[in-house]
Structures are given as C-alpha cells and as structure tokens.
Amino acid sequence: MVPVADLSRRGRRLAHAFGAAAERIASSGHFLLGPETDAFEREFAGWLGAADAVAVDSGASALQLAMTALGVSPGDEVIVPAFTAVPTAAAVCAIGAVPVFVDVDPRTATLDPALVEASRTDRTRAVVVVHLYGRPGDIPVIDIPIIEDAAQAHGAVSPHSGSAAVAYSFYPTKNLGGIGDGGAVVTGNAGVAAAVRRLRVHGMTEQYVHPEISQNFRMSEVEAAWLRLCLPPLSDENSRRAATAQRYRAAAPHLRWQEPHADHVYHQCVVRVADRASFRQRLADVGVGTAVHYPLALTQQPGYAQFARAACPQAEAWAAECVSLPCFPELTDAEVTHVAEALARVSE
Ligand SMILES: Cc1ncc(COP(=O)(O)O)c(C=O)c1O
The missing domain is CATH 3.90.1150.10 (Aspartate Aminotransferase, domain 1)
Incomplete structure (x- = not known):
C-alpha cells in the first residue's frame, strides 16, 4: 500500500544528526528558549524572507497569540473560513472570542473574500485566511487586521503581503514538520512580535514580573534543533x-x-x-x-x-x-x- 503519510522515512534520514543535536542540548543544560530556538527563529525568518519569527509550542498557540497581540479580546468576533482544521476556530475560542464562519470558494476551498464584508459586524476584530492544503487563499481587501493561517503552507505565501501576522504549525506531518508540537508567529510588526514573545512566557517582561496575564507557550530546544535540520531541504x-x-x-x-x-x-x-x-x-x-x-x-x-x-x-x-x-x-x-x-x- 502506498501510504498517505510515513514520518519514519524522514525520521530515519535525520536520526543521526538529531542524536548529535540532542546530545549537544543535554550537555549544555539549556533546555528552553536557548541558542537552538534563537537560531531556528533567525533561520526560519531568513528562509521566508520575513522580518521576524517567534517560535511557540503549536500552530493553535501561534494563532491565539497573534490574535491576542493584535488586541482580540473576549466577546470580539473573528471571521474564519467554514472549511478548515478545527484549531483555526479553537484558537479564537481560547481567547473567549467568537468565531464567525464564512463560506469558501468552491474552486479553491479557501475563504471566499466576496462574502467577508457581509459577515462583518461592529464587533469584528480580525479575519483569518487559511491557506488550505498549501494553496494560497485570496486575502480580502478590508480595514480589519488579517491573520494568515499558514499551518499547511510553509513557503506558499510571501511574508508581509498585507496581513498583520502569519501563523505556522510544525505538527509532524506538516511540510516543515517537528518531532513533536511547535508553531511560529511571523510578522513585520515589531510590536506584535514583542507581544508574542511576552505572551509565550506567562506575560513576563523581566524576571518574575508579569504585566499581562498569559500562560506557557514555549517551544523546546529539542524541537527547535529538529526543525533546524528540516529547514535546509x-x-x-x-x-x-x-x-x-x-x-x-x-x-x-x-x-x-x-x-x-x-x-x-x-x-x-x-x-x-x-x-x-x-x-x-x-x-x-x-x-x-x-x-x-x-x-x-x-x-x-x-x-x-x-x-x-x-x-x-x-x-x-x-x-x-x-x-x-x-x-x-x-x-x-x-x-x-x-x-x-x-x-x-x-x-x-
Ligand atoms: C489549518 C490549520 N490550522 C491550525 C492548525 C493547528 O496547528 P497545531 O496542531 O500545531 O496546533 C493546523 C494543524 O493541525 C491546521 O492544519
């Protein structure tokens, strides 16, 4: 049977180099937010041609933190396509905001931009465009922040092409697939990047000082090291x-x-x-x-x-x-x- 996915093929190819990276991390004693994560953020942003990438613990977290950084709050509405992976909407709900489903274009399976304006209310704070299956969706022309869900679309969309932030997932089967969970927020907006960096560590700005309420959304050094091996090919x-x-x-x-x-x-x-x-x-x-x-x-x-x-x-x-x-x-x-x-x- 030709399988629809087989992660062991990539795993076997990278096992040796990954073993060396794991040993390096173990003996460094630096397990979170260390040199591997810094290097991965630089390398992923460089690969995309983007200003900044902030590594987090999953694609759903990337969406959630991008929305929070853009000011989406409990009770706000966020437009999402009605055909997508559930986490696109789950990330909206995690903030206490309300997902508003809009139909997709029958040809592309991505958000139909012609239907967005009619679904907008005075509580709409963001629109999520999902590049489903890796096909770039059309970005609606609207004066509301757009967040791109590129969980399935590493390399399909240029950064900073009119959206406020792009969210990536590194779930193992993705084009850039991790050895566990991971995600990233890519943005040209320095304020959004800084906010996501705070929000991923419990809203902390300096040691044990927390001006914002958040939780733990950190990527591990082991994950970052694996992703660095996956990026060149x-x-x-x-x-x-x-x-x-x-x-x-x-x-x-x-x-x-x-x-x-x-x-x-x-x-x-x-x-x-x-x-x-x-x-x-x-x-x-x-x-x-x-x-x-x-x-x-x-x-x-x-x-x-x-x-x-x-x-x-x-x-x-x-x-x-x-x-x-x-x-x-x-x-x-x-x-x-x-x-x-x-x-x-x-x-x-
Ligand atoms: C379109 C889409 N959005 C969001 C996500 C969420 O990513 P993660 O599983 O890394 O949280 C996924 C993957 O599951 C996805 O395919």
Missing part, C-alpha cells in the same frame, strides 16, 4: 510535492481537483468525488492509501455548530467530497508512478 521538498501533484493531475484530468496555484506547496493533494467511500475503496484495492481532510465543515462540528450563522454550503460540499492522495516528499518515483496509474484508471 524544505524548498526542494516543496518542489517535489508540487511535481508529484502535477503527475497525478496530468494522469487524471477527468477528476475534480482543487484549483491550481503557482505557489501551491501541496501539503495535501486533494480531489473531490461524489461517492467518497467507493472511490477510496477502489484505490485501496489497488494499493493506494488515502485520507480525508476534513469530513466535517466547522458548521457541522458538534462542538462548533453553535457558532454557525449563515449557511455554508460550499464548505459542507468540500467536507463531503474531499479525498487526500499520497503526496509527501519521501515517496519514491515508483510509488508516485503507481498512484498516477491508479488515478488514470479510476473514475469518480
């Missing part, structure tokens, strides 16, 4: 993902694909099918693994449906029909060919 890996997706699309033009984009980094390569169970079974029968990201829109999630206002039929249609195909950089050429041949033969 990331551009080539993103190209490999895009080339794999291109093979699949060329082999199966009869299928319904997420609309392409020149900067798509293919965290997932996704196709839409009417009868998902049968389609997945037919691929499994010929040795092709698949996954579903995600089976429910936020309007359909048991814990989040309470926030639904307007109907979001396009988000729910994506949730009903999406299928993710094997598209990670360590796939062998033979595996990619096998999947492409299977797709050429399978009907929707």
